[in-house]
Amino acid sequence: MTTGNGEQTETAGQTGHVLGEPIIIADDVKKWFGDFQALKGITTSVREREVVVIIGPSGSGKSTFIRCLNRLEAHQEGTIIIDGTELTNDIKNVERIRSEVGMVFQQFNLFPHLTVLDNITLAPQWVRKLPKDEAREIGVQLLERVGIPEQAEKYPGQLSGGQQQRVAIARSLAMKPKIMLFDEPTSALDPEMIKEVLDVMKELALSGMTMIVVTHEMGFAREVADRVLFFDFGTIVEAGTPEHFFTNPQHDRTKLFLSQIL
Amino acid sequence: MTVEVTQHEQTPLWRNATFLKWLAQIVALLGVTAFFIILASQAVENFNRSGISFGFDWLSDPTGVDIREGIDTKPNSGARALAVGVVNTLRVTVSGIFAATILGIVIGIGRLSNNWIVNKISTIYIETIRNIPLLVQMFFWSAIAITLPDLTVDDVGDYWFKASNRGFALAWIFPSGGFWPWLTIVIAGIFVGRYVARWQRRIQEDTGRRTYPATAWFLTVVVFGVIGWFAWPLLGFLSPVLHGIATFVDAIPAIVFVILIAIAAIGSAVWWIRSFFEARRTPAGFGKLTDDDWFRLIFAGVSGVVIAGLAFVIGGFTIDTIAGDTATVAELLRTVVSNFFDWLGRSFDPSLQVGAPLDPQKAEVVVRGAGFVNYGTSGQVVSVPFFAVWFGVTLYTAAFIAEIVRGGVLAVPKGQTEASQAVGLTRSQLLRLVILPQAFRIIMPPIGNQYLNLFKNTSLGIGVAYADIVAVGITILNQTGQSLPVVMVWMAFFLTGSLLISAIVNYYNRRMMLVER
Numbered sequence: 149m150t151t152g153n154g155e156q157t158e159t160a161g162q163t164g165h166v167l168g169e170p171i172i173i174a175d176d177v178k179k180w181f182g183d184f185q186a187l188k189g190i191t192t193s194v195r196e197r198e199v200v201v202i203i204g205p206s207g208s209g210k211s212t213f214i215r216c217l218n219r220l221e222a223h224q225e226g227t228i229i230i231d232g233t234e235l236t237n238d239i240k241n242v243e244r245i246r247s248e249v250g251m252v253f254q255q256f257n258l259f260p261h262l263t264v265l266d267n268i269t270l271a272p273q274w275v276r277k278l279p280k281d282e283a284r285e286i287g288v289q290l291l292e293r294v295g296i297p298e299q300a301e302k303y304p305g306q307l308s309g310g311q312q313q314r315v316a317i318a319r320s321l322a323m324k325p326k327i328m329l330f331d332e333p334t335s336a337l338d339p340e341m342i343k344e345v346l347d348v349m350k351e352l353a354l355s356g357m358t359m360i361v362v363t364h365e366m367g368f369a370r371e372v373a374d375r376v377l378f379f380d381f382g383t384i385v386e387a388g389t390p391e392h393f394f395t396n397p398q399h400d401r402t403k404l405f406l407s408q409i410l
Numbered sequence: 411m412t413v414e415v416t417q418h419e420q421t422p423l424w425r426n427a428t429f430l431k432w433l434a435q436i437v438a439l440l441g442v443t444a445f446f447i448i449l450a451s452q453a454v455e456n457f458n459r460s461g462i463s464f465g466f467d468w469l470s471d472p473t474g475v476d477i478r479e480g481i482d483t484k485p486n487s488g489a490r491a492l493a494v495g496v497v498n499t500l501r502v503t504v505s506g507i508f509a510a511t512i513l514g515i516v517i518g519i520g521r522l523s524n525n526w527i528v529n530k531i532s533t534i535y536i537e538t539i540r541n542i543p544l545l546v547q548m549f550f551w552s553a554i555a556i557t558l559p560d561l562t563v564d565d566v567g568d569y570w571f572k573a574s575n576r577g578f579a580l581a582w583i584f585p586s587g588g589f590w591p592w593l594t595i596v597i598a599g600i601f602v603g604r605y606v607a608r609w610q611r612r613i614q615e616d617t618g619r620r621t622y623p624a625t626a627w628f629l630t631v632v633v634f635g636v637i638g639w640f641a642w643p644l645l646g647f648l649s650p651v652l653h654g655i656a657t658f659v660d661a662i663p664a665i666v667f668v669i670l671i672a673i674a675a676i677g678s679a680v681w682w683i684r685s686f687f688e689a690r691r692t693p694a695g696f697g698k699l700t701d702d703d704w705f706r707l708i709f710a711g712v713s714g715v716v717i718a719g720l721a722f723v724i725g726g727f728t729i730d731t732i733a734g735d736t737a738t739v740a741e742l743l744r745t746v747v748s749n750f751f752d753w754l755g756r757s758f759d760p761s762l763q764v765g766a767p768l769d770p771q772k773a774e775v776v777v778r779g780a781g782f783v784n785y786g787t788s789g790q791v792v793s794v795p796f797f798a799v800w801f802g803v804t805l806y807t808a809a810f811i812a813e814i815v816r817g818g819v820l821a822v823p824k825g826q827t828e829a830s831q832a833v834g835l836t837r838s839q840l841l842r843l844v845i846l847p848q849a850f851r852i853i854m855p856p857i858g859n860q861y862l863n864l865f866k867n868t869s870l871g872i873g874v875a876y877a878d879i880v881a882v883g884i885t886i887l888n889q890t891g892q893s894l895p896v897v898m899v900w901m902a903f904f905l906t907g908s909l910l911i912s913a914i915v916n917y918y919n920r921r922m923m924l925v926e927r
Contacts, residue, residue: 243836
């Protein structure tokens with residue numbers, strides 16, 4: 149389907165949503181750690197409600213790239229525009245973007261000194277300045293959404309890895325973000341807990357959330373992704389729909405990678 | 411097919427691991443006890459041979475000790491002199507702990523600062539202070555203080571703050587007439603304020619209307635303080651009650667106090683044994699107790715009984731009192747308790763208490779006698795020795811606390827910072843809400859050790875002639891020759907104080923522990 153002027157393609161993604169305007173625009177993003185260049189000019193854009201999965205070998209810059217998107221790492225060259233705001237060293241812009249972009253980490257990074265519910269309500273209370281009971285209401289709803297309402301008053305150390313990761317997702321969602329970033333969310337989990345986290349992520353994708361997911365879960369990529377990016381040596385080697393990517397990869401490096409993991 | 415088991419009817423004792431373990435414990439206990447008994451009897455014998463009778467009579471004997479500063483500069487007995495030293499030691503310890511904690515946290519966070527200058531200043535401070543012996547630093551601060559100008563007739567007058575080679579004088583607020591009843595009302599205000607704050611918070615939760623619980627709490631305390639300022643004589647009715655309690659205590663047979671202490675000793679042993687079982691209780695049952703567990707339980711029970719027995723023995727000791735007659739330790743204890751209630755009774759008596767509860771005073775410099783200028787009696791005078799000891803231990807301990815704080819903050823995983831940033835917390839919020847609460851759990855135990863070190867290090871004050879318990883004890887020791895008894899009093903004091911500090915720190919530590927599994 150094409151729009152009137154033929155420039156903006158109105159594709160329906162895998163999740164059945166009509167993709168909107170580009171909400172993340174990265175243009176020639178470069179990043180060095182000392183003399184090691186982690187990103188060698190990444191150019192891509194992500195549209196509203198799109199689910200993008202990034203795969204690639206370790207050290208390929210995929211984590212670094214999504215960490216640049218909420219400035220946990222500062223890129224050194226190029227531009228990143230999130231929802232119309234450019235990421236610069238303007239603290240106010242950074243704080244605004246961070247409150248609109250949720251992030252889920254490989255190691256969960258829950259706050260161990262707070263209960264599960266307090267983990268979720270902390271940011272809404274202090275950043276969004278919501279009253280406590282309103283924040284708690286949202287927290288309880290989110291815990292129901294990720295399927296563990298009965299764990300609200302426990303501490304993170306008392307939960308299993310899969311439950312902790314679901315709390316971490318709920319904590320990000322509490323800020324009502326427009327974009328969710330997932331940095332290898334299932335890599336630290338026991339195999340039997342991976343599914344419960346992936347199910348929550350799938351549900352999130354179906355609800356129309358814009359998501360960028362760094363993962364090694366090819367099944368998830370195949371099933372949910374609108375687009376797959378393959379990273380290697382700090383560049384995007386290949387990009388395409390999952391169907392295209394998994395059945396008909398163009399690049400030799402992609403073929404080699406897929407032959408090793410599938 | 412049958413398996414043949416090689417098994418004696420009964421394992422001989424010398425091969426029985428359980429028996430050997432118990433034997434080792436009992437032999438070790440007896441050995442240690444015997445060692446100390448032999449040591450003690452030998453020491454007493456040596457004392458008697460050298461012509462000095464080992465004992466504690468010097469505690470009640472009149473003494474000619476002059477003390478440079480403290481609650482009593484001309485104490486009438488050894489015990490009173492030691493009490494002055496104890497108060498001086500506690501003064502420098504408590505104020506030092508407060509100051510060192512604040513300074514240490516500031517420097518420790520400064521050490522982590524990205525600001526190059528703040529970072530370097532903190533580093534230089536730590537590296538300088540912790541690498542110079544504390545005694546040398548105390549000498550240094552003392553030497554600095556006495557190079558200040560002397561007081562002259564020109565200096566006579568009132569001051570907010572005045573420094574000279576006689577020390578420092580500063581304006582201060584002292585408790586005055588009716589302070590204790592007023593403080594009682596203020597403390598009541600703190601409790602009432604808690605309810606007011608809770609009530610305000612409930613209003614906010616129920617109606618959504620913004621309320622200010624913390625402010626309400628604070629205002630409640632202020633209102634109680636202001637009302638209490640004028641209304642404290644209304645509590646005067648408590649005065650006869652308190653005097654009545656004192657009279658009642660005097661009427662109790664002294665043996666009752668001993669019995670109470672014995673009950674407390676046995677009670678805490680029972681409590682310990684109970685909590686030992688509680689901790690082991692699982693849904694599946696108690697589990698199996700090991701030999702070590704049994705030994706612990708028996709040891710706890712026996713210590714309870716022994717301490718209870720000791721209470722009766724020590725309570726029955728007869729000693730000379732300052733008044734010249736004799737009394738048992740139990741009777742002395744009763745006197746202390748009844749005197750305390752008498753003092754409280756006087757504190758609540760409006761006819762004895764004149765003036766406002768708090769008395770702010772400016773420091774003053776006055777002429778005392780012909781041309782002799784010194785600080786007057788108003789305001790707080792900080793002597794050169796106190797300054798040297800307090801400043802010395804504060805700076806020294808703060809350097810170590812700073813390193814502990816730095817280590818504690820660095821020990822919080824980097825992911826915590828990233829997660830806080832990812833949900834949009836500002837730098838100060840992330841420090842206050844996420845990093846410091848976790849860092850404090852890591853730094854509390856080692857900071858407790860630093861408090862202990864500070865407390866013990868105040869004994870170096872003898873180097874700059876600060877009248878702490880060690881300095882006072884040395885004077886008594888020189889006059890009476892009772893070296894071992896004086897040293898025993900020192901050890902008992904520092905041991906008690908240290909155990910008290912660790913108990914407080916452990917209490918906070920347990921309350922803040924992370925819940926895992």
